[in-house]
Amino acid sequence: MKYHGRDDIGFFLGKQFGLELKKVNAYQEITAIIPVPLHPKRLKERGYNQAEVIAKGLAEAMKIPVVNDVLLRNRYTQTQTKKSRIERIQNISGAFSIHNPEKIANGHILLVDDVITTGSTLETCTQAIIDNVNVKVSIATLAYASNF
Template identity: 50%
Template structure:
């Protein structure tokens, strides 16, 4: 039976080859979602080894963080952009879980991220969630949780209103666009907890900062941040 299944899988791969969403090359047997070459050669930041990394410095003087992290560097036209495009717009939710596992293994070696109680994804507005069908940040969060032995708290931080895309806005416009957009439903549950706030890409940090403001008003809460990619 296993032999027949293997033959069937090989036959189907000839008709409908699975491609790596980062580089476009065909995946071979035992490669899962991302090809081996991309798995080892995508531009890792290694920010888990640097307490004062670029992402952390973006929030200095704005919000108090235990740690800040991004898995990859993002560049226009690069493989990480290809990966994120398939993740956000082509329905490849499994990318989030795979990248969350990779990031989780890195963060598990860092004492600053060792005591995470809850992982909270940046929420989508219900209209955007209905349109896309899933929250890409939540997919990443569940992958992280598997390696950090933590719990995803998906519906506590909510987006109170829809906002326009941030893509072509200046740093100040992004900040203004995100004012008073997020709120916390159950404050008691997060009292005294270490929360890891996660998003897909960090650029200016305005969305993460807007999320952090209501979270940091909770008594005793410690906050860290993790994203899939950092874009300058």
């Protein structure tokens, strides 16, 4: 999906995931879905943001809006693939900023990525959000890397 332009797979899996999350009480309060953003350079290289495609599938199933203009990636970073947890944290540190915080203030957001490996990207995104906005954050990923 991620490296072969199969955004249709991401949307389908996101939609199926959303149908399951709708059944869980903790996810009934979600007010917005935010995909982990790509830097514009990486978006141009890849052609699409896999987290955003998954988020759109989730949004369709859960009837919750995707918000793309609050969490922004303001620094281009090296790929996280094959980096240790410490290297990932150092690589991603300071890469995200918050704009238009009023769009999610006092809500409950679902932060979406494709895969969680060490959690450093989601942790950094969450920290950027909660440092700037009064909001509850939950996360959702389609997969996790268990051999890291």
